[in-house]
Amino acid sequence: xxxxxxxxxxxxxxxxxxxxxxxxxxxxxxxxxxxxxxxxxxxxxxxxxxxxxxxxxxxxxxxxxxxxxxxxxxxxxxxxxxxxxxxxxxxxxxxxxxxxxxxxxxxxxxxxxxxxxxxxxxxxxxxxxxxxxxxxxxxxxxxxxxxxxxxxxxxxxxxxxxxxxxxxxxxxxxxxxxxxxxxxxxxxxxxxxxxxxxxxxxxxxxxxxxxxxxxxxxxxxxxxxxxxxxxxxxxxxxxxxxxxxxxxxxxxxxxxxxxxxxxxxxxxxxxxxxxxxxxxxxxxxxxxxxxxxxxxxxxxxxxxxxxxxxxxxxxxxxxxxxxxxxxxxxxxxxxxxxxxxxxxxxxxxxxxxxxxxxxxxxxxxxxxxxxxxxxxxxxxxxxxxxxxxxxxxxxxxxxxxxxxxxxxxxxxxxxxxxxxxxxxxxxxxxxxxxxxxxxxxxxxxxxxxxxxxxxxxxxxxxxxxxxxxxxxxxxxxxxxxxxxxxxxxxxxxxxxxxxxxxxxxxxxxxxx
Numbered sequence: 256x257x258x259x260x261x262x263x264x265x266x267x268x269x270x271x272x273x274x275x276x277x278x279x280x281x282x283x284x285x286x287x288x289x290x291x292x293x294x295x296x297x298x299x300x301x302x303x304x305x306x307x308x309x310x311x312x313x314x315x316x317x318x319x320x321x322x323x324x325x326x327x328x329x330x331x332x333x334x335x336x337x338x339x340x341x342x343x344x345x346x347x348x349x350x351x352x353x354x355x356x357x358x359x360x361x362x363x364x365x366x367x368x369x370x371x372x373x374x375x376x377x378x379x380x381x382x383x384x385x386x387x388x389x390x391x392x393x394x395x396x397x398x399x400x401x402x403x404x405x406x407x408x409x410x411x412x413x414x415x416x417x418x419x420x421x422x423x424x425x426x427x428x429x430x431x432x433x434x435x436x437x438x439x440x441x442x443x444x445x446x447x448x449x450x451x452x453x454x455x456x457x458x459x460x461x462x463x464x465x466x467x468x469x470x471x472x473x474x475x476x477x478x479x480x481x482x483x484x485x486x487x488x489x490x491x492x493x494x495x496x497x498x499x500x501x502x503x504x505x506x507x508x509x510x511x512x513x514x515x516x517x518x519x520x521x522x523x524x525x526x527x528x529x530x531x532x533x534x535x536x537x538x539x540x541x542x543x544x545x546x547x548x549x550x551x552x553x554x555x556x557x558x559x560x561x562x563x564x565x566x567x568x569x570x571x572x573x574x575x576x577x578x579x580x581x582x583x584x585x586x587x588x589x590x591x592x593x594x595x596x597x598x599x600x601x602x603x604x605x606x607x608x609x610x611x612x613x614x615x616x617x618x619x620x621x622x623x624x625x626x627x628x629x630x631x632x633x634x635x636x637x638x639x640x641x642x643x644x645x646x647x648x649x650x651x652x653x654x655x656x657x658x659x660x661x662x663x664x665x666x667x668x669x670x671x672x673x674x675x676x677x678x679x680x681x682x683x684x685x686x687x688x689x690x691x692x693x694x695x696x697x698x699x700x701x702x703x704x705x706x707x708x709x710x711x712x713x714x715x716x717x718x719x720x721x722x723x724x725x726x727x728x729x730x731x732x733x734x735x736x737x738x739x740x741x742x743x744x745x746x747x748x749x750x751x752x753x754x755x756x757x758x759x760x761x762x763x764x765x766x767x
Contacts, residue, residue: 260284261566263395263409265422267377268295269359270534270551271415272366276314277559279373280678283566286407287370290416292380292400294367298358298443298511301468301476302545305344306634306655308351309742310556313676316369317351323365324357325469330455336501344629350658350671354455354633356468356476359548383421386412386530393529410566411575413531415555418518420536426527432520432590435541435597438481439515442492445473445508450500458499465499474510478542487514517541519594521586525554526579533558538586541597544632546589553634554582560678560740568705569765581639592631639743650729656736656744659725661711661718670718672709673742679707680745680760683736685726686712690733694753705764 262278264271267289275287303311303320311317330342345352367377380400387394395407414422423430450456452475456467468476479495481487489512496504521538525531534551558578564570630636639653650657660669672681682699686692699708711720720726729736735756737746746759 257405257407258286259408260286261410262286262562263393263407263412264288265383265412265414266416266420266534266536267291267363267367267379268415268417268534268551269300269362269366269548270555271413272363272370272377273310273314273552274413274415274533274555274559275375275377276316276366276370276373277556278562279370279375280314281560281563281567283559283563285375286378286409287375288378288381288383288397290380290382290421294360294377294379295363296360298360299441299513300359300362300542300545300548301356301470302549303355303357303362304545304549304633305347305349305351305353305355306637307549307552308355309349309655309658309673310552312350312673313556313678313740313742314369316365319365320355320357320362321351323361324355325471326353326355327453327455327469328353330354330457331451333456333458333500335460336458342629342632343625344633346626347629347633347635348657349633349635350673354545356470358470362548383416383425386422386425388529391529409529411529411531411562413533413558414536415534415551416536418535418539420532422530423522423532423536426530428522428527428532430520430522432518432539433594434519435517437517438483438487439478439517439542440481440487440492440495440513441476441478441515442489442512443470443474443476443510444492444506444512445510446475446496447505447507448475448496448500449502456500458501460499460501462495462498465496467500481514517543517597519590519597521583521590524579525583526576531558531575531578533582537582538590540590541593543593543596546593546632546634549634550586550589553585553637554578556741557582563678564705564763564765570763571765574763584640585637588637650744650747652744652747654744655742656738659728661709661720661725664716664719672738675707675709675718676738676740676742677707678740679705680740680763681707681709681736681738682756683738684708684710684751685720685731685734685736686710686715686751687733688712690751692751695735695751695756698753698757702760702764706760 261283262285264287267287278285308317328345332340381397384396384398393409393412398404414420452469458465463480465479470476489509493506519540525537533554561574561578564574658671660671663670699706734749739745748755
């Protein structure tokens with residue numbers, strides 16, 4: 256055996272790089288390989304949703320992403336050339352109430368640079384030749400472009416090698432779903448066009464749909480469906496844009512042009528003994544709404560901290576299995592949503608356009624509906640199985656814990672709960688000063704390697720809940736919240752009894 260690691264990651268796209276960065280921060284040994292000899296220059300995925308920026312914040316790369324990207328707070332909808340409705344992202348409950356636009360290769364560059372800071376590099380030009388699974392390990396044989404081979408023993412192999420995954424093919428896994436008949440065009444171009452470069456624009460017409468995304472002050476990304484791709488050429492872009500936008504446009508530079516087809520597919524299960532699939536290797540969906548890359552990044556972050564708990568702390572294997580249960584649930588949700596959205600966008604019957612326009616106008620004027628649409632696009636709505644489904648309960652087990660602020664006692668400034676997160680479970684203890692919490696703190700201190708304890712009261716240090724603002728917003732005079740390393744609420748109790756807390760965390764922590 257040439258080398259031994261805990262995890263072998265196959266594929267260095269955004270999904271694989273996010274997993275590598277997560278494992279690096281937890282000190283889990285891994286290698287990441289990619290068949291390409293150089294970093295990708297593919298810019299297909301450009302939309303980074305608010306939930307993904309929250310993940311990047313926990314990985315300390317959000318600031319660099321935002322510095323290089325363009326942030327969009329609004330989207331405009333047009334029907335037959337007439338402005339009809341607006342989607343507002345600025346009202347989302349998140350520190351990042353906007354959609355972020357950045358070319359995929361630039362996102363990968365940021366992630367890979369962060370990975371190098373942790374002492375890890377992508378081993379490029381290596382292809383997975385074969386995998387042999389054993390009850391507690393795998394043996395992977397790798398072949399380099401120069402013909403050299405090596406064998407790596409890993410406790411887990413993670414497939415992050417995209418829609419044409421070699422790992423998925425080796426396992427002969429069905430990739431069931433559907434492919435849409437219509438082709439789509441994608442292009443990055445420069446044009447003289449009387450529209451805002453600070454907002455997204457979607458044009459509905461009897462010829463099809465046209466989506467417009469400003470990448471920079473000069474460059475825009477367009478996508479649109481085609482009735483046929485047999486004769487469509489780069490020179491046809493001008494006519495397509497003018498016909499669907501009903502505006503005068505002068506395209507003077509096409510940086511990149513491509514035709515593609517839309518697929519919505521998913522494997523039956525994400526875990527096969529010691530081989531785990533994530534990202535496009537496990538599920539692909541329509542690019543409508545910019546969900547694909549974001550879903551893969553969330554897969555990686557979900558899996559990363561669970562592998563840490565299992566491999567480094569001795570937590571039960573069940574912890575890793577929850578990745579399958581949770582992320583399959585999310586992937587099905589995303590596939591269903593993007594499938595419906597794609598069908599709606601491709602509906603171009605002239606007789607339906609007036610009714611679609613009226614519907615868009617009416618629904619987007621209702622703030623609650625507008626917010627629900629943008630929450631779905633931003634992936635802030637996604638919850639895990641068994642989450643409380645009542646729409647008016649934002650703070651519920653299985654849902655993302657909304658960003659809240661507490662006051663620092665050292666400088667008097669506010670900080671977000673997520674900003675002080677250090678990768679462990681965060682346990683927020685609301686102490687009203689009327690109970691003896693000795694047994695609670697004894698338990699939390701005993702599990703300090705896995706738990707970050709934050710006491711909130713009128714006098715607690717180094718943080719306190721000024722005026723009990725947070726406690727009041729959660730309708731808690733006293734109690735305990737447990738936030739998972741990925742920001743989801745694991746447990747909420749309106750009392751300070753020890754046993755319910757122990758029982759909830761026992762599922763995740765190593766047995767004492």
